[in-house]
Structure formats: C-alpha cells, structure tokens
Amino acid sequence: MDVQTDFKSLFADALKKSVGEDLWTEEMERLIEQPKNSAYGDLSFPCFQLAKHFRKPPQEIAAKLANAIHDPAFEKVEALGPYVNAFFDRKSFGSRVVNRILREKGNYGSWSFGEGKTIVLDFSSPNIAKPFSMGHLRSTVIGSALANICEKAGYRTVKINHLGDWGTQFGKLISAYKRWGSEEKIKANPIPELFRLYVRFHEEEKANPALTEEGRSWFKRLEDGDEEAVRLWKWFRDVSLEEFQRIYRLLEIGFDEYTGESFYNDKMDAIARQLEEKGLLVTSDQAEVVMLEEEGLPPCLIRKSDGATTYATRDLAAGVYRYQTYRFAKALYVVGHEQSVHFKQVFKVLEKMGNPWAKDMVHVPFGLYLKDGKKMSTRKGRVILLEEVLEEAIRQALKNIEAKNPRLENKEEAAKMVGVGAVVFHDLKSHRMNNIEFSLEDMLNFEGETGPYVQYAFARACSVLRKSGEETFAFSGLKDGESWEIVKRLHAFPEKVLQAFNGYDPSVIAKYVLDLAKAFNKYYGAVRILETDEERPSRLALVKAITIVLEEGLRLLGIKAPEQM
Structure with a gap:
C-alpha cells in the first residue's frame, strides 16, 4: 500500500522523529489507535510506555511530543492528559484517499506480497449422489471468497473441488x-x-x-x-x-480441478511405503496407524484391518500431489470444524514424513448451518436444498423489484444478482466459526444488515452519478462531518483486505461494505449532493469512490452489484 495515504504510518513517523529512532519500536506503533470519540482526534498515542523509559509523567511526555510535531498532513496535534491526539487535515487526507481510488479503481485495496506465489484452496467438496444442501453452502462461499481475497493479495490461486466420491x-x-x-x-x-x-x-x-x-x-x-x-x-x-x-x-463459482478422493486411489500405496520406510507405520488391532501420542493426538489410521484405505490416507496422498504439482506457498482446507482433529493428524504425519511444507497447510474451519437448532444430516433426511433456496430468493427479489421499480430493464438479471447475493451475504456476514440458524425470512429480508441493503446503496450511488451527468471526477476536498466519516472508511479498505486475508475471514469484508453502505445512506440523507456550488465536484467524486469500493468489496465476497434495482 502507498504509505503516503496511510496516515497511521505518517503519525508513527512523526512520533518516531520526536521520540528518537533508537527508542521507537514496532510495539509502540501498534499502540496507535483510533479514538472511539472523534472529539479526541482521528488517531491517538498513549505515552505510558515512554514514561517508564524517560522516567517522567506520561502527561509531560505527551505535551512535549505534541508540540514537536509539525506535519501538513495533520490539522493539529495536541496533548490530552497522557495521550497525543492527531487530527487529520481533512482536505489533504481526503484528496489523497479519494483521488487514489479514482485513479486505481478496482485495484484499490490490492497488495503485492503474494506475487509469484501460489495458494491452493480445497473447498465445497460435496459428496456425489447426495443433494447439494444448505450445509454445503458454507464451504463453497467461504472458500470462493477466500480465493478472491488471496488474489487481491497478489497470489495465484488453484481452486480444488475435492469431491467426496469414494x-x-x-x-x-x-x-x-x-x-x-x-x-x-x-x-x-x-x-x-x-x-x-x-x-x-x-x-x-x-x-x-x-x-x-x-x-x-x-x-x-x-x-x-x-x-x-x-x-x-x-x-x-x-x-x-x-x-x-x-x-x-x-x-x-468455478474450480480449476475436480480431483475427488478417487483420484488418489493409485497414489496411496506410495504413501504407505514411505511411512513404512521411515518407521512410522505401526500395527494396532490388525490395522496400520501412525502414532501421534507425543503430539497429543489419537493415532492416524492409514489402513483398516480389512486393508481398506481411509480419508487420512487419501488426504496424505493429496497433500503430496498438490505440493509436487503446484509448489504452493499455502494450502487452505475450507472444511467444517468437526474435522479439526483429522487435519491436525494429516498435517503432523506429513511433517513427520520429512515434508517441511506441511507447516504451510492450514485448516480453515467453520460452524454449521442448523435447522431447528440441530445439525443438518443427509443420512437422517434433515436437509434444505440449496438450489431451492436460491430459486426462492430470486423469485422474492423479482417480486420486490416489480413492486418498487416495475419499469426496470433486465429485471430477471437484477433479481438473480439480488437473490443470490442475499443468500451469500447472509452466510458471509457472520464470522465463519459461528453456527447459522437457517431462516429463509432473515436471508431474504431486504432491509437491515443484508446483501440487498448493500446492493441498494450501490445502486442509489450509481443513480446519483447518472443524474449528475458527469463522467470525469476529481476530489479537491470537503470538510463536513458526513463526508469525513466516509473518507475515513474508504481509507480503511486496504487494511480490511489485509485483515480478512490474515484471519481467513471474509466476514471482515462483509461487515466493512455494510458499514460503508450505512455511512453513504446517512450522507445521502443529510447532504444535497447534486446542489450546484463549488463543492459539488468533490461530492460527486466521493460518491464515485464509494461505488468503486462497494463494488469491489462485494466482488471479493462473490456478489454482483446491480447499477439499478
């Protein structure tokens, strides 16, 4: 990210010069935070840690640091008790952020640390001969969103559908x-x-x-x-x-491979031989296992007593094949949390076999879809079919569009974007470890914290731009509180992408676009955006930047953004 627009870094650099580079640490930089009350500034730094070093009261140190900082990026820097509070120069900050978004468009928020590296993602992976239920939705949409986020960080991705076909x-x-x-x-x-x-x-x-x-x-x-x-x-x-x-x-959603469990049938004997050669294979109750007592794990079953192979054998073979084929920097397994012990066993066995890349394999667990508080089960016939839910969501979306905007062209296409988006957003807005109670009513609610709410904010912003008649945009600065709240949110997008990548958590992006949509709707209600005055070009440039970031945020989640609905 361009450090010039990262005002946390600018504030840290200014503090570092005042404190002294020898004393400043990364730990101190992490102490910089955004105050909950904007009256205390846009960024704040507590001086308690410095007080221990200088052996002076933190209030005295805060006052000295505030007086020493003179950076045009900040309107003012002042001490309040033990805190140094920085107030951004709104015009300068806003111009850097908004004009950068207008320049970079959909590339805004991208990172380059993944360039030249590959991430393999194993997700969706339904069992053949069974219906594709709501229970399969979580792995599918979380995995797809993570692939988009990894690509946003510069990685090449390989999306694998490890079908349950054995x-x-x-x-x-x-x-x-x-x-x-x-x-x-x-x-x-x-x-x-x-x-x-x-x-x-x-x-x-x-x-x-x-x-x-x-x-x-x-x-x-x-x-x-x-x-x-x-x-x-x-x-x-x-x-x-x-x-x-x-x-x-x-x-x-698409995949690069549909190599299911059966693909590894001719690759498992080699795994068993390697385990035997390395002295890792032990016979227990007529079955062959790898003991993992030292790691606090149960034995990893390689062959059953009747000679049949297991999930673990196939996952070991898959791990070796994937590394040999793709030389991955990371391999992500987007599979429910009930498989946590299984993946700990598999990764540990691969490590004991002498594969240093095993440490780069990550299980990305998630909670369950529940029906009446109980886990969905195909065996017991307690399932809700995903296709039926998607079709019903599209029908409801079309009904809403026909009621509110009957003259809209391509209503069916917009309804598909909104209906599918509603289902996907309902899943991704929660942290992946949370269980989700199935509720068609909540999922298809087009008000509140939903995908359609975000899509409608985007469509409303597009409508403002169409009415303006403008095609080129430039931001020279705004000072009102409503636009300032939006500028700060727009600035946060690259950091949110990084946070979502590091935590393997698409809900960070879902919550972010929801927050940005709410801020825009508040702005739309409070400000006369199209009024002809000297600030009109900047207001329109701000709205254009909002559309760019909302559309890109939704794209990362796997959701389309209709310009009209």
Whole structure:
C-alpha cells in the first residue's frame, strides 16, 4: 500500500522523529489507535510506555511530543492528559484517499506480497449422489471468497473441488440400488432418487445389520475394480456432477480441478511405503496407524484391518500431489470444524514424513448451518436444498423489484444478482466459526444488515452519478462531518483486505461494505449532493469512490452489484 495515504504510518513517523529512532519500536506503533470519540482526534498515542523509559509523567511526555510535531498532513496535534491526539487535515487526507481510488479503481485495496506465489484452496467438496444442501453452502462461499481475497493479495490461486466420491457409503449406495433402485427413476430425477435410496438403506440397516456387511462388500468390490461396481459408481458420479454444475453456475463459482478422493486411489500405496520406510507405520488391532501420542493426538489410521484405505490416507496422498504439482506457498482446507482433529493428524504425519511444507497447510474451519437448532444430516433426511433456496430468493427479489421499480430493464438479471447475493451475504456476514440458524425470512429480508441493503446503496450511488451527468471526477476536498466519516472508511479498505486475508475471514469484508453502505445512506440523507456550488465536484467524486469500493468489496465476497434495482 502507498504509505503516503496511510496516515497511521505518517503519525508513527512523526512520533518516531520526536521520540528518537533508537527508542521507537514496532510495539509502540501498534499502540496507535483510533479514538472511539472523534472529539479526541482521528488517531491517538498513549505515552505510558515512554514514561517508564524517560522516567517522567506520561502527561509531560505527551505535551512535549505534541508540540514537536509539525506535519501538513495533520490539522493539529495536541496533548490530552497522557495521550497525543492527531487530527487529520481533512482536505489533504481526503484528496489523497479519494483521488487514489479514482485513479486505481478496482485495484484499490490490492497488495503485492503474494506475487509469484501460489495458494491452493480445497473447498465445497460435496459428496456425489447426495443433494447439494444448505450445509454445503458454507464451504463453497467461504472458500470462493477466500480465493478472491488471496488474489487481491497478489497470489495465484488453484481452486480444488475435492469431491467426496469414494468410501464405504458408495458400497452402501450400490447395495441400495441393487435391492430397490430403478434405472428409469434415476435417469428422470437423479439426485433425489439416489438420495431416497441412501436414506432408505440407513433406515433398513437399523433392523437388518447384515446390510452393513453387504455395503462394505460392495465397496471392497469397487476398490478391487469389479466391473459392475465401477460402472454404477461412474454413473452416480457423472449425474451428480451435472447437478452440482447447475448450482455452481447460479452462484457463479468455478474450480480449476475436480480431483475427488478417487483420484488418489493409485497414489496411496506410495504413501504407505514411505511411512513404512521411515518407521512410522505401526500395527494396532490388525490395522496400520501412525502414532501421534507425543503430539497429543489419537493415532492416524492409514489402513483398516480389512486393508481398506481411509480419508487420512487419501488426504496424505493429496497433500503430496498438490505440493509436487503446484509448489504452493499455502494450502487452505475450507472444511467444517468437526474435522479439526483429522487435519491436525494429516498435517503432523506429513511433517513427520520429512515434508517441511506441511507447516504451510492450514485448516480453515467453520460452524454449521442448523435447522431447528440441530445439525443438518443427509443420512437422517434433515436437509434444505440449496438450489431451492436460491430459486426462492430470486423469485422474492423479482417480486420486490416489480413492486418498487416495475419499469426496470433486465429485471430477471437484477433479481438473480439480488437473490443470490442475499443468500451469500447472509452466510458471509457472520464470522465463519459461528453456527447459522437457517431462516429463509432473515436471508431474504431486504432491509437491515443484508446483501440487498448493500446492493441498494450501490445502486442509489450509481443513480446519483447518472443524474449528475458527469463522467470525469476529481476530489479537491470537503470538510463536513458526513463526508469525513466516509473518507475515513474508504481509507480503511486496504487494511480490511489485509485483515480478512490474515484471519481467513471474509466476514471482515462483509461487515466493512455494510458499514460503508450505512455511512453513504446517512450522507445521502443529510447532504444535497447534486446542489450546484463549488463543492459539488468533490461530492460527486466521493460518491464515485464509494461505488468503486462497494463494488469491489462485494466482488471479493462473490456478489454482483446491480447499477439499478
């Protein structure tokens, strides 16, 4: 980021010169904060730490520092008790911030520290032959937003959909199909029919434990390459992918790879051999494990007693393959928090195998979507289908648009942006570790802290610019309080991008655009933006900067910004 527009750095530099470069530390710079009450300035520095060094009262040090700072970036610097309070020069600060946004446009807020490096992201990863439910939304939209944020930091990203297309459940599904399935019904309605068979198998299994063994037997046949088992499995996989692609198109989310669990079938023996060669593989209850007692973790199961592989074996093979293929700087696994122990085991085993890059693998956990306070479960049939929610959101958005703006052109396109945006924003506005109670009513509420609220603020700002008739914009300065609040928020955007990247947390961006939208709506209500006077060009330039940052913030979340709605 251009340090000239980072006034925290300017204030720190001014303090450093007054204190003495030998004494100034990064820890002191971190003490600079924005006061909650703007009457105490735009930035404040407490002098308690310096008081210990100089052996003088902090009030005396604050007064000396305030008198020593003479920087045109600040309208004034004054001492208040033990604090040095800096007030920005509003015209100078605003001109630097707003004109930079107008110049850089969508590049504003970008960082370059990721240039030349690759981040691999594993996200979405639904199980084939099961419906794409609201439970899958979290990994999908968090992962996609993180990919956008990583790219904003300069990284090349590789987006991987690690499909759940292997495991004992597919033996059970084959067994269910052989017993109760119909080829015609599956062709007519693939996922619901396969899902019905899956749920029925688990219901029947309770009364007939022999079914469990039958399911395992079919999976063993699948692993051994049995022709019928492989044919059915491929069919289930193909029809599932077709269904998933329709949902990804609605969300406008794409992937670079669809290498699911089955892709690693021929790569797992090599992992087991390496573990054996390094003396890490131990036999326990006829199964092969890697002991992780010293790390405070349960043993990592590599092969079951019947010789079948596990999720861990496949994730070990995937980790090695991904590093060899992409030489990643980081590998992010956007998977629910219930898998935390699993990923700790996998990363630790890779490290024990002598892979230094294992320390760059990160599990990005998240909370659950709940229905009536309970976890959604495909096995128990307690699911809400994502596609149905998206379609209903689009219908409701169209209904709203037709009521409020019936003459709008391309209503269907705008409704899609608003409806899908409502669903995505509802998820991303919460910190990823929070559980979310499913509520269609809250999700589709077009007032308050919602995606449509932010989109409407953007559309309103675009309307102001259209009415102005202006096409070129330049900011020479404004001093009113409402515009000043917006300038400070616009200035914060690059820092928010960095915060979202460091915390793997898209909610930072969601909360930011919501705050900026609220500030603009307040400004719109308080100021006559289009009034013809000497400040009009600066007001319009400020509104233009708002549209640029709102649109870019929404883009990072994977949400479109309609110019009219």
